[in-house]
Amino acid sequence: MGKLITTGVTALIIMISSMLIGITVASVMNGENTGTTLEQDYNQIVDESIDEISTYILIKDQKGKYCEINGEQRINKIALWITPLVSQEIDISQLTIQLDNGESVIMLTYEGNVENFETSSLFGHPIWNNIKENNYGFISIIDLDDSLVNYDMFNDYSDNAYVVFRLPNDMAMLKNEKIKVTLFPSTGITRAIILKAPLPINSVVTFE
Numbered sequence: 542m543g544k545l546i547t548t549g550v551t552a553l554i555i556m557i558s559s560m561l562i563g564i565t566v567a568s569v570m571n572g573e574n575t576g577t578t579l580e581q582d583y584n585q586i587v588d589e590s591i592d593e594i595s596t597y598i599l600i601k602d603q604k605g606k607y608c609e610i611n612g613e614q615r616i617n618k619i620a621l622w623i624t625p626l627v628s629q630e631i632d633i634s635q636l637t638i639q640l641d642n643g644e645s646v647i648m649l650t651y652e653g654n655v656e657n658f659e660t661s662s663l664f665g666h667p668i669w670n671n672i673k674e675n676n677y678g679f680i681s682i683i684d685l686d687d688s689l690v691n692y693d694m695f696n697d698y699s700d701n702a703y704v705v706f707r708l709p710n711d712m713a714m715l716k717n718e719k720i721k722v723t724l725f726p727s728t729g730i731t732r733a734i735i736l737k738a739p740l741p742i743n744s745v746v747t748f749e
Contacts, residue, residue, distance in 0.1 A: 597625055597626050597627060597629070597631065597726065598623055598624075598625060598626065598631070598724060598726055598732055599623065599624050599625075599626050600621055600622065600623055600732065600734060601622040601623065601624060601701075602621070602622040602747070603619070603620070603621050603622070603734065603736060603747065603748045604619070604620050604622075604663065604745060604746065604747055604748070605618065605619050605620075605714070605736070605738065605745075605746050605748060606618035606619075606620075606664040606744060606745055606746075607741045607743075607744045607745075607746065608744070610710055610713050611710075613715060614715075614716075614741040615710075615713035615714055615715055616708065616713060616714040616738050616746070617707060617708045617710070617713040617714075618664055618669065618705070618706075618707055618708075619705070619706055619707075619708065619722075619736070620663055620664070620680070620703040620704070620705045621703065621704050621705075621722070621734075622682070622701065622702075622703050623701075623702060623703075623704055623724075624695075624698070624699075624700060624701045624702075625695045625697075625698055625700060626698065627698055628696070628697045628698045629696070630694055630695070630696045631694065631695040631696075631726060631727060632693060632694055632727045633651065633655075633679065633689065633693050633694065633695060633702075633726075633727075634651050634653075634693040635651075635726070635727035636651060636704075636724060636725065636726050636727065637649070637650060637724075637725040638677055638704070638706060638722065638723070638724055638725070639721075639722070639723040639725065640706075640708070640712065640720060640721070640722060641720065641721040641723070642712050642714075642718070642719070642720045642721070643719075644712075645709075645711065645712055647674075647675070647709070647712070648675075649675060649676055649677045649706055650675065650676055650677075651676065651677060651678075651693075652671075652676045652678075653693070654668055654671045654672060654676065654677075654678030654679070655668075655678060655679040655680075655681065655689060655690055655693065655702075656668045656678075656679075656680060656681065656690070657680070657681045657684075657690060658680050658681060658682050658703075663680070663703065663745075664745060666680055666705075668680060668705065669705070669707070672705060672706060672707050673707065674707055674708070674709040676706070677704055677705060677706035678704075678705050678706075679702045679703065679704055679705070680702060680703040680705055681701075681702045682701040682702055682703065683699055683700060683701040683702075684700050684701075684702070685697065685699060685700075688700065689702055704724075708720075714736075714738040715738060716738050716739065716740050716741055717737065717738060718737070718738050719735055719736065719737045719738075720735075720736050721733060721734070721735050721736075722734050722735075722736060736748040737749045
């Protein structure tokens with residue numbers, strides 16, 4: 542199984558590289574970019590594509606929830622929509638999440654909090670009652686065989702879930718503040734994203 546996955550990932554990388562080479566050639570023929578700029582853009586796109594594929598976990602969306610803390614509007618709840626890129630078993634109970642805002646670094650661990658989305662709202666879901674400042678949980682969106690809820694496992698590329706966590710008050714985000722979120726999965730390489738808090742025009746926001 543592992544060999545097939547590796548072969549599939551390699552094939553995807555080759556396919557993307559071939560497509561990008563075609564785009565590069567077309568751009569040169571059309572005279573759209575200088576050679577140096579085109580090479581830099583090409584290398585960046587290839588690096589990002591390979592990183593995304595080899596990580597196995599794709600972050601599809603990232604949302605936050607503003608609330609009033611000490612008289613200020615701050616984001617203290619975060620939800621990341623994640624899905625595996627390939628059909629293989631990924632033990633989500635072994636995922637570790639690191640939060641770094643430039644002043645503090647904390648690690649979040651999994652304590653078995655996973656529930657189906659059902660009819661609850663994302664940030665009004667009952668699971669938040671069990672999410673503390675040192676742990677995280679999952680709200681399952683699509684899980685055809687209940688592998689996530691019953692066995693803490695992604696086992697198909699169609700599996701989708703929100704990983705949800707709460708920021709401590711001293712890390713809760715004001716508008717324009719940033720925080721680096723790093724996912725350390727049991728399979729694949731680490732995945733890091735920078736979240737920047739937008740204007741609190743709405744209480745539920747999508748990170749820039």
